[in-house]
Amino acid sequence: MYTITKYIEIFEVNEKNYIFNLNNGSLIELDNSTLDKIKLLINNNNVDVLNENEKEVLIDNQFLVSKDFDEKQEQINHFTYNISKYNNNKDSLKIDFALTNKCNFNCPYCFECNNLSRKLEADYLSLVNTGKNLYYYIKKLLQKGIKNVEIVFYGGEPTLEKDFVVDYIKSIDLLCNEYDADFRYVFITNGFLFTEDFSNRLLNSKCKFIQITIDGEKEFHNQRRTNLAKINTFDKIIENVNQLLKNNFYVVIRLNIDKSNFESVLKFVDGLEKFIDLNNKKYLGFDIARVFGNDNSFDLDEFETFREVLTNKLLRKGLIKPRLSCKALTTFCVAESLSNDLVLDYKGNLYRCWNNVFDDKYKINTLQYLINNNLDPLEYSKVTLDFIENLSLENVNSSECFKCKYCKYCQGLCPAIRKSIINGEEKNIYKGGVCKEIIKERIKNEISFIGV
Ligand code: SF4
Ligand code: SF4
Ligand code: SF4
Secondary structure, three states: OEEEOOOEEEEEEOOEEEEEEOOOOOEEEEOHHHHHHHHHHHHHOOHHHOOHHHHHHHHHOOOEEEHHHHHOHHHHHHHHHHHHHHOOOOOEEEEEEEOOOEOOOOOOOOOOOOOOEOOOOOOHHHHHHHHHHHHHHHHHHHHOOOOEEEEEEEOOOHHHHHHHHHHHHHHHHHHHHHOOOEEEEEEEEOOOOOOHHHHHHHOOOOEEEEEEEOOOOHHHHHHHOOOOOOOOOHHHHHHHHHHHHHOOOEEEEEEEEOOOOHHHHHHHHHOHHHHOOHHHHHHEEEEEEEOOOOOOOOOHHHHHHHHHHHHHHHHHOOOOOOOOOOOOOOOOOHHHOOOOOEEEEOOOEEEOOHHHOOOHHHOOEEHHHHHHOOOOOOOOOHHHHHHHHHOOOOOOHHHHHHHOOOHHHHOOOOHHHHHHHHOOOOOOOOHHHHHHHHHHHHHHHHHHHHOO
16 A cells, blocks of 8 residues: 655746655656646545556656655664664764864954964874774774775864875775775864875875865955964966866865955855866865854855855856755664764864863763773763753654654754754744754755756
């Protein structure tokens, strides 16, 4: 017995009708008469309005599902989320490794600004010691069957520890070969010191993904992504992006937007070809992010409007591709899961959310403690409990996210955002279904660039 899935959404985009499956990302364009049948089907659940051919297509794309399956969907959402939350035996491992709390820049919106030391002094001893512990930790997990390891190097500014990181990547690459595992490294950097000389040292490694932030046109960028001496960082960063692309590194340009730089970011994207060599654009990606916590910050829903304008510009220029894939419903990140993944700083301290790194009140333990205790799961600290209980989808938004048909697509917002909403630091977009409208609009917009 079949029934129409609760996860169907009807969209009218550019005078065409579509049905979209929020469970698996299937998209089908419909003529008017088939659309009428679907509407009838949604209202009276009588599949006999469809001919055999139509039924077959809808079954193949899981718009028609067995009655049992659909009734249990909410429990399945809950169950899938919990499995990912408590699974300590995944075959993948992600380490966010803050190599230093130093930075050569002085960005006014830096989320680490209270914790960063502006003095460019190295703390090699701690870093080297933590590096050794991490090597041991990864090796132990490889021996237990981990097959994919991703290390994200960030800080502060990770390129301030160039020598360490080059040697470290070499040693982890060897470990990866020994255990026949896939490794991937990502750098989150301001890009200023990612010179050709440095990237040449990484050429034969598995390090291929670099995220670099640009905050608008030269003048604007130089006002806020620079050092205390206000030097011109824009030209150097652009030079570094181009040499990375030429050497087949994948570069994601992060665009941090707020009310003060939005126009400048738009102009930067408009004239992108003046700066970036687009012959290598297959290695180029973009990430649009919201500057949070200052007077110029966009509200969550305001941001969505501006994100869409910028996204559409990038889509029209062929710099990004439309995406409709629904993620599996998993925990959002390491913050709310009890896997082996780590957020680690160079001193060996562990945290749950990478926004909280270097902040002692969010420290949950140390890597040394984990190693001394045979990598047994850590006891729950207050911070851990907060993320995995108070901020979990069971407990925020009155558990409504599990009932929400957009849940696989949205994953119930990042836990740090959930926290800001609960604390009243962010507009409550759960209220009045604003979050659902945001997701709907996002999907609609992507469809307008895909068509079928
Ligand atoms: S480059 Fe990054 S870490 Fe450095 S001050 Fe700016 S935002 Fe902070
Ligand atoms: S809670 Fe949000 S910001 Fe923190 S690590 Fe998870 S996804 Fe990132
Ligand atoms: S945050 Fe809103 S759109 Fe997302 S899953 Fe929860 S209720 Fe649905």
